[in-house]
Amino acid sequence: MATPAKRATVYFDPIIHKALKLKSIETSKSISELVNTAVKDALAEDADDISAFEERANEPLISFSEMVKRLKKDGRI
Numbered sequence: 158m159a160t161p162a163k164r165a166t167v168y169f170d171p172i173i174h175k176a177l178k179l180k181s182i183e184t185s186k187s188i189s190e191l192v193n194t195a196v197k198d199a200l201a202e203d204a205d206d207i208s209a210f211e212e213r214a215n216e217p218l219i220s221f222s223e224m225v226k227r228l229k230k231d232g233r234i
Contacts, residue, residue: 167192 228234
């Protein structure tokens, strides 16, 4: 059995709300569906970012000035 949806009140900027209404009509999806999809996509992107950070956690840190020096030495700037 699927978990019932939870209700929340969200306040949109009027222009964003208008854009959502228009997209809702154009795609035959409810505003709730559009918002749920956008939030799921954002959370998935966050999960990917967290994984990338964890994979690189043991890499040595370098200062900004050292990075600029490396870029200059490599001819990138």
